[in-house]
Amino acid sequence: xxLNVRYSGSSAVVDELYPTSPVRPxxxxxxxxxxxxxxxDAWPAVGARIRLAERVVLLLDFDGTLTPIRDHxxxxxxxxxxxxxxEQLAKRREVKVSIITGRRQxxxxxxxxxxxxxxxxxxxxxxxxxxxxxxxxLRLMGQARxxxxxxxxxxxxIWIEDKGPALAIHYRKAxxxxxxxxxxxxxxxxxxxxxxxxxxxxxxxxxxFPRFFPGKSGAVRAILARHPPGVLPVYVGDDTVDEPVFxxxxxxxxxxxxxxxxxxxxxxLASPDEVRGFLERIDQERERRLAxxxxxxxxxV
Ligand SMILES: [Mg+2]
Numbered sequence: 287x288x289l290n291v292r293y294s295g296s297s298a299v300v301d302e303l304y305p306t307s308p309v310r311p312x313x314x315x316x317x318x319x320x321x322x323x324x325x326x327d328a329w330p331a332v333g334a335r336i337r338l339a340e341r342v343v344l345l346l347d348f349d350g351t352l353t354p355i356r357d358h359x360x361x362x363x364x365x366x367x368x369x370x371x372x373e374q375l376a377k378r379r380e381v382k383v384s385i386i387t388g389r390r391q392x393x394x395x396x397x398x399x400x401x402x403x404x405x406x407x408x409x410x411x412x413x414x415x416x417x418x419x420x421x422x423x424l425r426l427m428g429q430a431r432x433x434x435x436x437x438x439x440x441x442x443x444i445w446i447e448d449k450g451p452a453l454a455i456h457y458r459k460a461x462x463x464x465x466x467x468x469x470x471x472x473x474x475x476x477x478x479x480x481x482x483x484x485x486x487x488x489x490x491x492x493x494x495f496p497r498f499f500p501g502k503s504g505a506v507r508a509i510l511a512r513h514p515p516g517v518l519p520v521y522v523g524d525d526t527v528d529e530p531v532f533x534x535x536x537x538x539x540x541x542x543x544x545x546x547x548x549x550x551x552x553x554x555l556a557s558p559d560e561v562r563g564f565l566e567r568i569d570q571e572r573e574r575r576l577a578x579x580x581x582x583x584x585x586x587v
Pocket of ligand 1 (some may be wrong): 322347348349350523524525
């Protein structure tokens with residue numbers, strides 16, 4: 287397993303979404319993305335890799351991956367079937383589960399509520415290997431929020447989520463005219479704070495971070511550094527913020543959830559229901575591995 291360190295992360299993400307992105311993209315790599323095959327069509331090969339790996343590190347996004355997206359993030363709950371499947375996997379000694387999300391760590395921890403899982407919040411900022419939020423970062427993001435608030439105040443359907451070291455501007459329920467005003471405000475923000483901030487477009491959100499923050503790929507790198515070489519990383523995500531990880535994670539299994547689209551991921555799944563099916567299959571493959579290992583060797587005749 288190798289992480290591609292030549293790729294810094296954000297430019298392709300913003301590039302992909304232009305012109306909806308409020309920030310004109312830097313030139314970024316466009317090649318290498320494609321509409322990948324459905325994961326279950328490739329199962330004989332993928333299943334064998336999962337079965338044969340000494341250890342599997344399962345890295346999962348939350349919204350849009352483990353759960354369907356709702357109008358408001360507070361409405362999202364984890365399906366009990368998915369929870370019990372995660373619980374089953376987390377109990378396996380040779381499978382390590384991490385959930386890496388844009389939500390606050392405490393929020394996702396409470397929504398999943400299982401022991402034995404690593405919860406990584408704010409795209410890698412909060413967690414065991416998370417960034418320390420320095421005073422200067424929090425001050426910068428506080429200034430950004432105070433700059434933005436008056437410009438979007440009163441725009442129906444637009445709201446700011448303050449995550450401490452990051453801000454999310456949500457516009458899922460907003461009319462196009464409001465979205466347009468908010469986009470202008472976010473663009474002005476990045477100009478005024480240039481080059482201190484960067485914006486990544488997600489699903490009906492703009493996520494605003496300090497420029498230096500590496501995001502989810504930094505989090506994945508830190509998690510994998512804790513494991514011995516030879517582990518099999520499996521990364522599942524649904525959004526543009528997951529693309530840098532798909533791109534960087536060479537030698538692992540990467541899956542994008544959602545409708546058919548060009549992506550750096552190797553495989554696709556259609557929905558969180560299919561992700562649950564994938565978790566079941568991983569569990570079955572690991573069970574088969576144990577069964578094979580413990581079956582008695584036939585005696586020579
Ligand atoms: Mg997501």
